[in-house]
Amino acid sequence: MKDIQNKGIDTQVTHCGTNPDRTYGSAAPPIYQTSTFSFESANQGARRFAGEEDGYIYTRIGNPTINTLEEAVATLEGGYGALATASGMAAITTVFMTFLEQGAHIVSTDSVYGPSRVVVEKEFSRFGVKYNFVDTANPEEIKKHLRVNTKLIYIETPANPTIKLTDIQACADIAHKHGALLVVDNTFMTPVLQRPFDFGADIVIHSMTKALNGHTDVVAGIIISRNEELHLQVRRVLHSMGGTMDPHQSWLVLRGLRTLALRVKKAQSNAQKLAGFLEGHPKVEWVRYPGLQSHPQHQLALDQMKGFGFMISFEVKGGGEAGRTIMNNVEIPTLAVSLGGYESLIQHPASMTHAGMDAKSKEKAGITDGLVRLSVGCEDVNDLLDDLKHCLALI
Numbered sequence: 001m002k003d004i005q006n007k008g009i010d011t012q013v014t015h016c017g018t019n020p021d022r023t024y025g026s027a028a029p030p031i032y033q034t035s036t037f038s039f040e041s042a043n044q045g046a047r048r049f050a051g052e053e054d055g056y057i058y059t060r061i062g063n064p065t066i067n068t069l070e071e072a073v074a075t076l077e078g079g080y081g082a083l084a085t086a087s088g089m090a091a092i093t094t095v096f097m098t099f100l101e102q103g104a105h106i107v108s109t110d111s112v113y114g115p116s117r118v119v120v121e122k123e124f125s126r127f128g129v130k131y132n133f134v135d136t137a138n139p140e141e142i143k144k145h146l147r148v149n150t151k152l153i154y155i156e157t158p159a160n161p162t163i164k165l166t167d168i169q170a171c172a173d174i175a176h177k178h179g180a181l182l183v184v185d186n187t188f189m190t191p192v193l194q195r196p197f198d199f200g201a202d203i204v205i206h207s208m209t210k211a212l213n214g215h216t217d218v219v220a221g222i223i224i225s226r227n228e229e230l231h232l233q234v235r236r237v238l239h240s241m242g243g244t245m246d247p248h249q250s251w252l253v254l255r256g257l258r259t260l261a262l263r264v265k266k267a268q269s270n271a272q273k274l275a276g277f278l279e280g281h282p283k284v285e286w287v288r289y290p291g292l293q294s295h296p297q298h299q300l301a302l303d304q305m306k307g308f309g310f311m312i313s314f315e316v317k318g319g320g321e322a323g324r325t326i327m328n329n330v331e332i333p334t335l336a337v338s339l340g341g342y343e344s345l346i347q348h349p350a351s352m353t354h355a356g357m358d359a360k361s362k363e364k365a366g367i368t369d370g371l372v373r374l375s376v377g378c379e380d381v382n383d384l385l386d387d388l389k390h391c392l393a394l395i
């Protein structure tokens with residue numbers, strides 16, 4: 001592997017991950033599209049299964065193309081190792097399966113990605129897992145809800161779709177004092193803008209469907225662990241539960257990953273301008289973007305983030321109806337869920353990504369009917385501004 005740990009993020013994104021091809025010297029990593037690997041002898045097969053000899057066995061438990069992607073993302077996050085998964089939800093549920101058991105308790109952000117919450121409330125609860133979803137923007141709320149059996153603190157910062165921030169270091173301190181682990185969903189930031197391990201996180205997960213792949217054409221996830229012990233625990237569960245990645249999927253994500261830093265920086269610069277514009281517009285009720293002075297946690301953003309990201313939430317005067325007018329009339333952003341693509345995407349969390357939450361939880365978490373979420377892409381910012389101006393004139 002090239003020694004790039006101490007290089008700048010643009011260099012790291014360009015060169016992370018070791019190309020497994022030793023035969024032809026291909027510049028791009030090959031796609032090892034195979035389900036299984038042949039042994040030279042029965043004894044060799046036995047040695048590989050016993051862990052006495054390195055080498056591949058079967059793609060669910062390891063494949064060179066997948067490993068290249070895993071090594072690349074582990075490098076970017078500064079973790080010990082990474083495990084690629086079939087989707088972001090496979091990453092999240094694998095971590096829950098690894099560290100929660102019957103009677104175990106999890107404390108999490110009230111406005112996490114909708115399905116991350118619903119899977120705990122509806123599925124893990126069936127196996128006796130206990131939970132509290134609280135406003136983690138105030139770490140005291142986490143402390144208040146700790147129980148003897150609290151095993152995980154699971155946060156998303158910025159949270160989806162309220163753009164509330166959570167202090168990673170404060171959560172790590174609370175978790176470790178209690179003998180629990182801190183898991184951070186870093187999808188909204190990417191390792192270009194936030195490195196949770198630098199603030200004490202134990203596990204970082206991503207939906208690579210979003211900015212890491214960035215091309216709106218693959219569903220994928222990844223779990224990065226701080227140390228070997230955690231990595232091996234997660235690996236055991238992932239390999240037996242089977243939510244692993246496919247070699248072709250890995251190759252596509254690696255291809256997208258090479259432009260991550262470029263895309264994120266361009267989208268973020270667009271987002272800052274759009275957020276400023278929305279904030280100054282008389283028909284806009286409120287805007288949440290960490291790069292605005294008006295964000296209640298702007299200082300925390302400066303402390304733990306290297307940039308303010310590409311996600312904006314806002315509400316226009318006239319609430320849900322007026323919000324729908326905006327979503328139905330924008331010309332450039334695609335009306336679709338997901339985020340972090342090269343193109344702008346707009347959606348309505350209350351009836352789309354967070355529709356699975358009950359009305360009371362939505363209200364408590366601040367997911368109002370008027371909230372519109374915009375994932376800003378890499379278009380010309382003036383075209384995006386003109387588009388929003390035009391739509392705001394319609395309400």
Ligand SMILES: *Cc1c(COP(=O)(O)O)cnc(C)c1O
Nearest residue numbers: 087088089113160187207209220
């Ligand atoms: C999309 C998303 C997920 C789930 O990822 P999938 O790849 O859709 O399974 C988890 N967390 C966040 C923050 C997301 O945006």
